[in-house]
Amino acid sequence: DAKTTQPPSMDCAEGRAANLPCNHSTISGNEYVYWYRQIHSQGPQYIIHGLKNNETNEMASLIITEDRKSSTLILPHATLRDTAVYYCIVRVGGNTNAGKSTFGDGTTLTVKP
Amino acid sequence: NAGVTQTPKFRVLKTGQSMTLLCAQDMNHEYMYWYRQDPGMGLRLIHYSVGEGTTAKGEVPDGYNVSRLKKQNFLLGLESAAPSQTSVYFCASRQTGTKSYEQYFGPGTRLTVT
Numbered sequence: 001d002a003k004t005t006q007p008p009s010m011d012c013a014e015g016r017a018a019n020l021p022c023n024h025s026t027i028s029g030n031e032y033v034y035w036y037r038q039i040h041s042q043g044p045q046y047i048i049h050g051l052k053n054n055e056t057n058e059m060a061s062l063i064i065t066e067d068r069k070s071s072t073l074i075l076p077h078a079t080l081r082d083t084a085v086y087y088c089i090v091r092v093g094g095n096t097n098a099g100k101s102t103f104g105d106g107t108t109l110t111v112k113p
Numbered sequence: 114n115a116g117v118t119q120t121p122k123f124r125v126l127k128t129g130q131s132m133t134l135l136c137a138q139d140m141n142h143e144y145m146y147w148y149r150q151d152p153g154m155g156l157r158l159i160h161y162s163v164g165e166g167t168t169a170k171g172e173v174p175d176g177y178n179v180s181r182l183k184k185q186n187f188l189l190g191l192e193s194a195a196p197s198q199t200s201v202y203f204c205a206s207r208q209t210g211t212k213s214y215e216q217y218f219g220p221g222t223r224l225t226v227t
Contacts, residue, residue, distance in 0.1 A: 032213045034215065036215075036216075041201075041221070042220060042221070043117075043203050043205075043218030043219050043220050043221055044156070044203070044205075044216075044218045045218070046215035046216065046217070049213060049215065051213075087155065093211075093212060093213030093214075094210065094211045094212065094213065095163075095209050095210070095211070098144060098161055098163050098169070099144050099207045099209070099214065099216070100146070100158060100161060100171070101216060102158075103148075103155040103156040103157075104155050105154065105155045106155060
């Protein structure tokens, strides 16, 4: 799986958009970008994933650059409950490698009032 | 659906004691995983299973054993606990198929070894 690089921490004002970057310059053509988050002491929670097109769901938007070497997770209107560690993971889809994912250290997002 | 559940939620062991952590999922997922998370760090894969009766080693398997006798259950055993195994343990499960699927995580078991 491709290696990812994320900033260790970020702050965001409540109600503003939170933009979390992820660099994955060695990504392969068949690797997806996944985002999970982990709210304090809880199990990680899936947010969104994409291959090359931008994706949006009820939680967030995922913007993947055209060369696929980086991506940005966007929380459009951050709330205090979005304070968490956000993990960017790159892996092949389907059953390759038993679906294993490598979780790095992630980005700690702190939403402030 | 309860999703992924873990038993127990908390446990304190003395060095050398043994215990088993239970993970159960009701989503009929084939793949199941055990991770550990030390303070301030990301998750590390201990063992995983691609189906009933199968297990495989992950990144940090030493000191742990696992069993998958039933599809819905994945057990993690510590035969002789050590202080270095103090951690939070998370179980996860995932659907199989040609598409890309996410992992579903349990709430975690907080283990302290004194």
